[in-house]
Amino acid sequence: DTGVSQNPRHKITKRGQNVTFRCDPISEHNRLYWYRQTLGQGPEFLTYFQNEAQLEKSRLLSDRFSAERPKGSFSTLEIQRTEQGDSAMYLCASSLTGASRGEQFFGPGTRLTVL
Amino acid sequence: GNSVTQMEGPVTLSEEAFLTINCTYTATGYPSLFWYVQYPGEGLQLLLKATKADDKGSNKGFEATYRKETTSFHLEKGSVQVSDSAVYFCARLRDDKIIFGKGTRLHILP
Numbered sequence: 001d002t003g004v005s006q007n008p009r010h011k012i013t014k015r016g017q018n019v020t021f022r023c024d025p026i027s028e029h030n031r032l033y034w035y036r037q038t039l040g041q042g043p044e045f046l047t048y049f050q051n052e053a054q055l056e057k058s059r060l061l062s063d064r065f066s067a068e069r070p071k072g073s074f075s076t077l078e079i080q081r082t083e084q085g086d087s088a089m090y091l092c093a094s095s096l097t098g099a100s101r102g103e104q105f106f107g108p109g110t111r112l113t114v115l
Numbered sequence: 116g117n118s119v120t121q122m123e124g125p126v127t128l129s130e131e132a133f134l135t136i137n138c139t140y141t142a143t144g145y146p147s148l149f150w151y152v153q154y155p156g157e158g159l160q161l162l163l164k165a166t167k168a169d170d171k172g173s174n175k176g177f178e179a180t181y182r183k184e185t186t187s188f189h190l191e192k193g194s195v196q197v198s199d200s201a202v203y204f205c206a207r208l209r210d211d212k213i214i215f216g217k218g219t220r221l222h223i224l225p
Contacts, residue, residue, distance in 0.1 A: 041217055042206070045212040045213070048211065055211075102147045103149075105161070
């Protein structure tokens with residue numbers, strides 16, 4: 001399977017703990033995006049990378065959130081001191097600059113539950 | 116505010132019925148427009164797209180036409196199937212990011 005993969009698929013944690021998610025994009029894609037989807041809502045943009053450079057961060061991304069893409073391939077999203085309001089589906093997507101006018105390919109998501 | 120507005124669900128139809136899910140957008144210029152679908156237990160999949168005014172995107176019997184006059188991108192299907200039951204998201208591209216509507220849950224009854 002050469003699509004976008006995310007790990008873990010599910011994560012249950014206690015409030016105050018740190019969690020880290022991983023995303024592996026489609027191999028030739030230079031852009032990687034993180035979105036968050038809460039119940040009954042559409043996904044909301046969090047941040048994105050072009051190669052290893054983080055180009056934009058949403059206001060939704062508080063100081064407790066950090067994302068990296070150190071070698072321009074996979075990316076990690078870390079949430080420190082988790083809160084119950086962080087419970088959501090975290091989606092990763094990738095794309096190729098200039099191809100298909102913005103089409104992004106999504107992974108299956110990591111569902112986070114903070115108790 | 117949200118620059119993509121779609122009709123609220125859930126929408127419940129009988130098999131073989133005609134489907135319309137309305138979507139309107141606000142934008143300067145002519146952004147790419149998309150419909151994504153999320154089947155139960157699965158990730159988001161691109162259903163169709165249109166990149167300029169008057170384009171028609173189509174896939175799996177679904178169609179949507181980019182209407183700049185009405186800033187709309189309504190999703191239609193002539194005859195729905197039980198397997199079309201899913202959540203449908205209208206979306207637009209803005210500054211390299213995808214802006215999604217809230218989604219419309221569709222139930223198709225056999």
